[in-house]
Amino acid sequence: MMKSFIKRIIFYSLVGCLIYLTAWADEKVPVFVSIVPQRFFLEQIGKELVDIQVMVEPGASPHSYEPKPSQMAAVSKALVYFAIGVTFEKAWLKKISASNPRMLVVHTDHEIRKIPMDVRHHNSDQEDQNAVKHEREGLDPHIWLSPPLVMAQARNIMKGLTQADPMHQSIYEANYQAFLKMLAALDVELKDIFAGEQGTQFMVFHPAWGYFAEAYGLKQVPIEIEGKGPKPSRLKGLIDHARERNIKIVFVQPQFSSKSAEQVAKEIGGRVAFVDPLALNWAENLREVASKFKAAVK
Numbered sequence: 001m002m003k004s005f006i007k008r009i010i011f012y013s014l015v016g017c018l019i020y021l022t023a024w025a026d027e028k029v030p031v032f033v034s035i036v037p038q039r040f041f042l043e044q045i046g047k048e049l050v051d052i053q054v055m056v057e058p059g060a061s062p063h064s065y066e067p068k069p070s071q072m073a074a075v076s077k078a079l080v081y082f083a084i085g086v087t088f089e090k091a092w093l094k095k096i097s098a099s100n101p102r103m104l105v106v107h108t109d110h111e112i113r114k115i116p117m118d119v120r121h122h123n124s125d126q127e128d129q130n131a132v133k134h135e136r137e138g139l140d141p142h143i144w145l146s147p148p149l150v151m152a153q154a155r156n157i158m159k160g161l162t163q164a165d166p167m168h169q170s171i172y173e174a175n176y177q178a179f180l181k182m183l184a185a186l187d188v189e190l191k192d193i194f195a196g197e198q199g200t201q202f203m204v205f206h207p208a209w210g211y212f213a214e215a216y217g218l219k220q221v222p223i224e225i226e227g228k229g230p231k232p233s234r235l236k237g238l239i240d241h242a243r244e245r246n247i248k249i250v251f252v253q254p255q256f257s258s259k260s261a262e263q264v265a266k267e268i269g270g271r272v273a274f275v276d277p278l279a280l281n282w283a284e285n286l287r288e289v290a291s292k293f294k295a296a297v298k
């Protein structure tokens with residue numbers, strides 16, 4: 001009698017444990033990323049094992065974003081935060097990690113060599129040279145727009161997920177390998193698009209495409225420098241330059257107003273066109289951007 005009672009207790013506790021374990025294994029790892037394209041990267045590597053929330057909401061600028069109280073509450077329940085080094089993190093990442101001390105903060109820009117914004121700036125006159133000197137500390141944060149640099153970010157993401165959820169290490173590693181293949185194929189595809197177009201220049205309002213330009217042998221000509229619109233003398237220089245190089249399109253992005261872009265476009269008898277550095281459908285978006293840049297100078 002007693003024996004079967006104990007057996008029953010053992011049986012039911014085992015069933016209980018099993019139910020508990022299954023429920024736990026079904027739970028997704030709650031993670032946060034800073035910007036929308038990182039959601040795409042996390043989806044590739046974490047797939048159905050992660051639940052992803054994005055800090056900088058669509059339409060907002062990662063340079064100046066301020067998290068909402070509801071987002072601060074949500075991030076306090078996350079297991080991992082994947083930072084990427086965008087400007088708003090300078091002001092907020094400490095507060096974010098203080099709100100959740102147990103959360104793992106992964107710097108996905110780890111071991112990526114960033115280039116100062118000013119190196120690529122097109123400056124023709126002395127006034128610009130001086131303006132640029134002031135901004136020397138600024139490193140270009142737009143590392144998510146170059147497939148070769150995303151390969152390094154993917155590795156950091158895979159390592160972070162593995163650290164937070166070691167039970168699924170082999171799945172994360174396999175997904176990471178598949179993502180690397182996709183990135184390598186995209187890289188080849190983009191190289192093909194720009195084969196024989198080395199040195200092609202494209203004019204943009206906000207200089208988000210420096211690493212992209214670098215990867216494919218192009219040159220970005222930005223209107224805005226470090227969040228500031230151009231002085232009249234620089235504007236004139238840009239217009240002359242566009243005329244010289246037969247640039248007919250000025251690219252803008254949805255997150256910034258584009259008055260000076262429109263002004264330049266009008267002066268050169270061209271037009272303004274949209275390219276979005278923060279699109280969710282990251283790979284497809286880069287293909288589209290590539291064909292727009294290619295078509296911009298003809």
Ligand SMILES: [Zn+2]
Nearest residue numbers: 063142206208
């Ligand atoms: Zn930007």
